[in-house]
């Protein structure tokens with residue numbers, strides 16, 4: 059019971075924001091229309107049940123005129139039914155896409171809010187495969203919530219509409235057993251209730267493991283898909299390393315999990331289907347068995363029996379709603395759990411950026427240096443990595459940072475960029491200063507070359523002539539004429555070309571602070587030197603901090619900083635300058 063209550067509370071938490079959002083009037087209007095149509099459909103079912111009585115009596119009495127008028131009546135009612143059914147589906151789908159659009163936009167906004175997506179990864183597997191949660195899960199949630207909610211509403215209304223009818227019919231067709239008449243008020247209602255409660259309890263006993271199995275199925279499917287995408291993204295390396303057998307094996311194992319879980323799903327579904335199918339078939343004849351003795355004892359007409367059977371099956375169907383939707387309910391609960399986990403993952407990532415014991419990135423007045431104040435960098439498990447007490451990168455100065463692999467150079471850049479929360483102390487950045495980080499492999503979005511170069515800016519911010527000029531300056535004249543070409547540039551260009559493109563990006567954006575994390579390491583020394591000269595010439599006021607291992611880089615920096623071990627961690631130390639430009 060507590061489980062049901064907490065699931066419903068979670069559903070309410072996930073579903074209600076849309077109906078209070080800026081799109082609330084459209085959402086509420088569509089929902090109201092869909093509900094109204096559902097109620098009208100229940101009303102039509104009541105009319106059809108009453109029609110059953112008149113129609114079968116007309117047949118039994120061989121009354122041609124009533125037969126014809128009942129056929130016409132049926133056609134008119136059914137025409138309304140068709141109209142309502144069509145519009146219910148249409149409006150339902152309309153509501154689904156609006157709701158889904160709102161949820162997806164909302165999730166995208168939160169996920170891509172200030173590096174939440176990155177912090178979620180840092181926290182481990184709390185919310186695996188966010189892509190699946192924002193696609194399949196949101197779609198299924200919206201679809202199932204509407205289907206199950208409307209189904210429940212329809213069952214309750216059906217129950218209310220048919221209950222009094224069936225109660226009355228119980229008196230008209232009293233219970234006949236072995237030639238004796240028993241007068242039990244509303245016995246048909248009680249029979250429907252007992253029959254349904256039994257069915258519901260048994261369904262739950264057989265079907266409850268489905269929730270967990272469904273959850274795992276969706277997870278394994280997403281995992282398999284994600285690994286396929288990784289192979290596609292790294293296909294060149296896999297081909298060069300002849301890693302296909304290893305990949306095949308990895309994918310086989312991943313898909314093996316899909317199959318294994320699917321078999322568990324099949325077995326459980328088989329059991330539940332065997333039960334629900336028997337239950338549903340038994341439901342067809344059960345009302346006839348109950349009222350047939352009264353019919354054969356000539357207490358009721360054929361029409362009365364048919365109407366009773368129809369009313370009984372409506373009431374029993376409503377009571378047994380849970381049985382009929384058990385499979386969907388299990389799937390829905392798995393989806394609700396997954397979206398709940400996703401929301402919790404985003405909340406935890408965002409809390410990580412707000413908690414007190416984190417690295418604080420603060421804006422300071424003026425346009426001076428980026429300063430590190432009592433900074434301690436830690437790994438996610440709390441292990442100390444690097445200490446930097448009162449250290450600054452002065453305005454306009456070019457600093458080369460060196461140190462052993464794994465010392466924490468890139469992590470220091472992450473902390474300065476404000477995306478590494480683990481540690482203490484502060485990074486002070488001049489208010490409104492522009493920072494740019496360039497890694498070894500710059501990210502180039504799939505699309506036009508113009509978009510890729512100016513990222514994260516927009517193409518219209520930089521006219522084509524300027525982009526072409528910068529591309530030529532960084533040694534990519536052959537790309538200058540291909541600005542409108544669409545491609546997967548990270549795959550198409552050599553690493554050296556990608557690094558040149560990264561420098562072109564920096565020249566266009568002209569940040570006040572430029573952090574180069576081995577951003578030219580794939581180029582030969584003369585090419586690297588040419589790019590550093592270009593940076594010095596075009597961005598004279600920019601503070602440059604480079605991570606690099608080549609001694610030739612020394613010439614282009616005024617200051618050397620090295621990371622040296624000090625006990626269990628590294629510290630930053632100004633090195634004696636060997637050569638200066």
Ligand SMILES: Nc1ncnc2c1ncn2[C@@H]1O[C@H](COP(=O)(O)OP(=O)(O)OP(=O)(O)O)[C@@H](O)[C@H]1O
Pocket residue numbers: 180437438443461462463464465466467468469470
């Ligand atoms: N997300 C993470 N989770 C756990 N440990 C991490 C994570 N990111 C980095 N580390 C660890 O932090 C340490 C510092 O990594 P970092 O990339 O900053 O080193 P680096 O000095 O830039 O090395 P290199 O010169 O090889 O690039 C490494 O031991 C690395 O394994």
